[in-house]
Amino acid sequence: MKGKIGLVVGLGVGYVLGTRAGRERYEQIKTQWLKVWNLDPVQEQVTKVKAFVGEKAAAVPGAVWTGVVKVAKSATGPGTPGEKLDATIAAGKDAVEEVSDVAEDVVEAAKKKAEAATSKTSASSASKPAAKKSSQNGK
Incomplete structure (x- = not known):
């Protein structure tokens, strides 16, 4: 079970850090999340x-x-x-x-x-x- 979770997390991190749009999209998601979180x-x-x-x-x-x-x-x-x-x-x-x-x-x-x-x-x-x-x- 731990291996599957690690695989999913690894794939997600790889997408975010590895694709050109990944970092930009990550920043957009982070910005929106912080706006909601700080309400x-x-x-x-x-x-x-x-x-x-x-x-x-x-x-x-x-x-x-x-x-x-x-x-x-x-x-x-x-x-x-x-x-x-x-x-x-x-x-x-x-x-x-x-x-x-x-x-x-x-x-x-x-x-x-x-x-x-x-x-x-x-x-x-x-x-x-x-x-x-x-x-x-x-x-």
Whole structure:
């Protein structure tokens, strides 16, 4: 899989750097992308996403740490080596499930936030043409 990705990236870079029009087209794409990226609405969303990810990402290491502690306790607990192994495996499975649940919660919350931002952005862009039409009709 890595080889295929490398091949695609290599072909893309080769096109951009190797063709006469490639560098010019690359500069055009880059200029347009920077214009869009630097728009205030885009930067507002970027700031919101960074803050959101910072809040939610803190939950994952906590779940991992809790899982590690549970596994360590079960490995050092009382019982025969076989019982300790069984307890450690069970604690490891539980820890993996907990981390998975936390990660899924973070992803779901991010999706909801992105959908809300997208709907908010589309609603504001949909209202702009209507305002433009009404101002044109008033002339």
